Amino acid sequence: MQSLTNTSARYGWAMIILHWLIGIVFIGQFALGFVMVRTTSQRASFELIQLHKSFGFLLLGLIILRIAWRLRNAAPALPASVGTLERRTAPLAHFALYVFQIALPLSGWALVSVSTLEIPTMPFDLFVMPNLPLAESDAAESFWSAAHWYLAYAGIALVALHIAAALRHHFLLRDSVLTRMITPSSGRE
């Protein structure tokens, strides 16, 4: 299949599908995390946290796949109409998004690994995910919990900016930046 990989002008199906799949799960993870720690029912809260951990690991798997694919597939060049400032900052913003995608699941994994609650992790009840080899303590748990919290809020702020930029391209600048992330056929020079 030709349109699976990126070319110099368009995104291929693999990047497009992974982008939207990860995009939905990532934003869903933020919403789930936000809700689960504010749920008054301890039972619902417990179940939602387990679900958040399951999706977190699903996300980690998808993101590793995405990064591996991306390393062999350069991103298409931006349309000629895009200005110099954005030409410089967009790759940095995208790099930062990749950093958050890796740091969030890893900080979450570290958090459950050092937690003195010692709650096991079974993604979707399928298998036991081992903990990271980190020493458990209340102090380490507070640290990773805070780290995860800051990463989640900083990450979602950057995603908001990212979405705003995409919408700006589509509705104000009317270029192909958004549509080429929807279908390879719209990626024309």
Added chain:
Amino acid sequence: MNARILGLAAFAACLAVPAIAAVALSDAAGSYTISPSGSSIRFTIGKAGGGGFDGAFGRFKGTIRIDNGDVGRSKVDLTIYPESVGTGQGRIDAFLRSDAVFDAANNPEIQFRSTSVTRTGDATALVTGRLTARGKTFPEKFTAELGGLKGGTIRFHVTGKVLRSRYGMDVGTPLYSNIVDFDMTLMGKRG
């Protein structure tokens, strides 16, 4: 010396076995009140990936009545206050007391009422009864072993497995096993 200690232990064992057997009925018969100070109610729940977590109930009360002449007509009543659960981890205790597990605010008592006692050996018996927790009642079985009788004090070691899902406490399965392993020492004082 090792040989001498072994010899003594064997001698003590020979004395102890018939002693407990002999104790069984006539001497043990009577009513006992479970004394919290000499008793403990501990439990373990296995965890996925190995290990488990242990806890204990700090407050409970009950009576043991051993029938003179017919063990089968003996009776055990036990009331546990789930509010008193302790695992050594405050956040887990709060979780267990909450409506996720015991709902201790609305269901302050867990009750066991024996329905039959069957002797299974010199010093052992199978105690069947009805366990009530969170408004649900099911038959359960426990194994009781007579640990000793001294003065007016009797001691039993009681073990048994309970499926927590039946009592609306299935939260956390399969991360945490559905089987709760009970290990109790019940010390009764005559009267």
